Amino acid sequence: MLQIDIREENGHVILVLTGEVDASNSVDLDNAIQGLIQPKKKIIMDGSALEYISSAGLGVFMSYLEEFETNEIQFVIIGLNSKVFNVFHILGLDQLITIKTNKEEALQELYEA
Amino acid sequence: MRHKIKLNCEKSRLVDLRAFLNKVLSKTTLSEITKNQVILAVDEVCANLIIHSHDCNPSDQIALEVTESGDQLVFEIKDHGEGFNILEYKQPELNAVKKERRKGGLGIILVRKIMDNIEFESTGNQNTCRLIKLINSK
Numbered sequence: 001m002l003q004i005d006i007r008e009e010n011g012h013v014i015l016v017l018t019g020e021v022d023a024s025n026s027v028d029l030d031n032a033i034q035g036l037i038q039p040k041k042k043i044i045m046d047g048s049a050l051e052y053i054s055s056a057g058l059g060v061f062m063s064y065l066e067e068f069e070t071n072e073i074q075f076v077i078i079g080l081n082s083k084v085f086n087v088f089h090i091l092g093l094d095q096l097i098t099i100k101t102n103k104e105e106a107l108q109e110l111y112e113a
Numbered sequence: 114m115r116h117k118i119k120l121n122c123e124k125s126r127l128v129d130l131r132a133f134l135n136k137v138l139s140k141t142t143l144s145e146i147t148k149n150q151v152i153l154a155v156d157e158v159c160a161n162l163i164i165h166s167h168d169c170n171p172s173d174q175i176a177l178e179v180t181e182s183g184d185q186l187v188f189e190i191k192d193h194g195e196g197f198n199i200l201e202y203k204q205p206e207l208n209a210v211k212k213e214r215r216k217g218g219l220g221i222i223l224v225r226k227i228m229d230n231i232e233f234e235s236t237g238n239q240n241t242c243r244l245i246k247l248i249n250s251k
Contacts, residue, residue, distance in 0.1 A: 001128075020131075023160040024124035052131070052149070054156050055220035062207075063214045083149040090150070090226050091219060092207055 001025075004032045012042035012110060018049040021057030030060045037064075039071045042110045044103065048079030053087055061097060074098075076106040114140065114181040119174050120159065122167035127156055130177070137179050141186065142248065151246050154227040155188050157220035158199065158242055162190070166197050181248075185229075188244040196240035198233045199224065 002025045003018040013036055021029055036043055068075050076098045080088065088094045100106045116137045120126045134152045143151065159175060167173040175192040204225065205218040225231065230245035 020128070022124070022127050022131075022156065023164060024127055052153075054127075054153055054160065055217075055223055056160065059210075059215070059217060059219050062210050062219065065211050066214055083146055086146050086150065087153060087223070090223060096207070096211065 002028060004028060006032065006036070012044055012107075014044045014046055016046045016049070020052035021050070021060075022052070022054045023056040026054075026056035026060050029057055030063075033060065033064055037067060037071060037073065040073065041071070042074045043076070044106045044110070045075070045077045046079050046103070047077055047084060048081070050080065050084050053084055058088070058091060058093060061093065065096060074110050076100055076109050078102055078106045114179075116179045117176065119176050120163075121171045122163045122169055122173040122175065123171045124160065124163060124169060126163070127160055130159055131156060133177075134179070138186075141181065147246075150227045151186070151188075154224045154244060154246075155190070157224050158190055158244065161197060161199075161220060162192050166192060166194055184248050186246045186248060188246075190242045190244070192240050193238050194240070196233070196235045197242075198235070199231055199242055200233050 001019040002021055005016040007014040007016065015032060015036065017029070078100050079102065080099065085099070088099065098109060100109060118130065118133045120130055131152055134155060138148045138151065155177065159177070162175050163169060175190060178189045180187045199221060202221050204222050210218055224244065228244045229247045232243040234241050
């Protein structure tokens with residue numbers, strides 16, 4: 001089960017993932033991110049309630065990295081638990097995607113960098 | 114220990130697969146992180162078979178057997194039909210995945226990084242993929 005909530009805040013959008021991302025629902029994550037693509041957008045993906053992610057979900061993030069760069073979109077992931085972070089780390093995605101501990105750090109990255 | 118499960122080839126069954134593995138692995142001494150890695154690797158192989166070898170046809174089945182013997186956990190995944198030989202799959206470079214905006218190819222990289230040994234054999238119509246994890250490794 002995956003629940004996706006999108007919350008607009010002042011200047012940025014927060015994409016909240018709750019549950020598990022696998023091959024059965026990664027298309028929902030894909031559609032949600034696709035809907036957020038807009039030049040210079042600032043996106044925070046809150047993964048603090050994300051319990052599991054498989055390569056299908058990681059592949060969705062990977063497939064947007066170029067588009068984020070082209071559109072100067074800033075994308076930061078926050079709140080990953082150690083199991084989920086470990087999966088990003090095994091693949092080296094923590095080197096390609098900005099991952100921060102919490103929202104404060106993400107906002108610093110988005111607005112002070 | 115020996116546990117078995119059969120899955121119909123539907124992506125929605127992956128959640129049942131993970132629940133089964135969670136239960137089986139709760140009796141082992143694996144850390145939470147390693148347990149998650151092992152569940153992920155088996156999920157990846159099964160998802161691959163369900164999607165690519167069986168076109169998500171719910172009347173096809175794959176069978177998983179988990180055995181613990183000595184210092185290793187063995188996950189034996191059997192299916193019928195055109196085999197997917199994980200050992201022959203040429204895994205993509207991460208940068209190529211990014212540049213080509215492709216969504217696939219990462220699963221096999223994960224399986225290879227997580228498992229200590231991978232075996233594949235095809236006999237007649239039956240394919241067997243064996244994933245081996247040494248306990249207390251990595």
